[in-house]
Amino acid sequence: MKFNVTQIGTVHSEFDEPADPDAMREVASTIVVDEAYEEALYRIEDSDHLKIVFYIHEADEPTLRGPRRYGVERGTFACRSPHRPSPIGTTTVELLERDGLALQVRGLDAIDGTPVLDIKPYAPSLDRPEEADDDRRDAPRGRIKRGIRNREREELLLRAGEIHGHFCPYLALGVMAGVHAMRELGTESEGMEDLVAVVETNSCFADGVQTVTGCTFGNNALLYRDYGKTAMTLVSRDNSDNGVRVHVKEREEIIERDYPEASELFETVIADRDGTPAERERLTERWQAVAFDLIGRPIFDVCDVQTGVSVDLPDEAPIYEDAQCVDCGESIMAPKAVERDGETYCRDCANASYLQLDGRGLSRIEPSE
Ligand SMILES: [Zn+2]
Ligand SMILES: [Zn+2]
Structure with missing residues (x-):
């Protein structure tokens, strides 16, 4: 069955062809609503966030599977591929400013010239089914699992900060590695021993891995191998030949090259255990900024990923007398x-x-x- 929908406006963006959706979401773009619908914008400024429904006018032929940028392949209705039988996109955006018919928004992954079909206010109570607090007793990792499913890496970094105590690049890398490995394995963790993470460092990285994978020292699902490498391998006990290893390439070089100011401060304050209180404070601030920048970058910028890795696992933890x-x-x-x-x-x-x-x-x- 075919339906008629109406174009009510147009996207103006600096992207005139599809690019990395994460990069597209970073920049502001403008939706210009057709004059005929001006009245429908009445009091739209009351909303901080809007849901934009648009027509993906440059979509390829529809497919019923993927392709996906990350993780296991899924059917089109189980992923966000643009090549859909009904090429309709929906994205929640931040409304930065309204100027007459022009809505300046951030977070829209639609290219220049995209026809907009509809705009609705984002309503957390309807659009974001938060688990009720009681459910957390039955599913303590519920929010983390949702974060992994939806690739909410920033949210997961915030959670990792709860146990780590500060935000730093290696914590962010641990979160990224954990998210990637969990999605690649297509698995969830119940915090039992069926999913095992092997960490090769006990730096900040390990805390990011523990938060995301749920594999911790306490639940015997975390193995420590004293290799001194910023790397982790995630593997399921019932298929120990199919591990995913994520290795941070270049370690310090990433920070030195891409975040030179933070790197220099780190040398003074941490490596040389020198530095004034002001420098220490500045490092905390820069380190945090680097962490939140890194977390938004594609994993392959900073990590090597191997799949099908065979892991030698010890038996499950015995109960000793x-x-x-x-x-x-x-x-x-x-x-x-x-x-x-x-x-x-x-x-x-x-x-x-x-x-x-x-x-x-x-x-x-x-x-x-
Ligand atoms: Zn740290
Ligand atoms: Zn004793």
């Missing part, structure tokens, strides 16, 4: 106990060596007598 230290009286996982003259001690009381994960990575510590 408890032992008790005869000296301090505290309980210990039995295999961690030390026997001395037929008595059971904890490593601390026995002054025995132990493994420690710290800023240097993993090392064996020999306690001094």
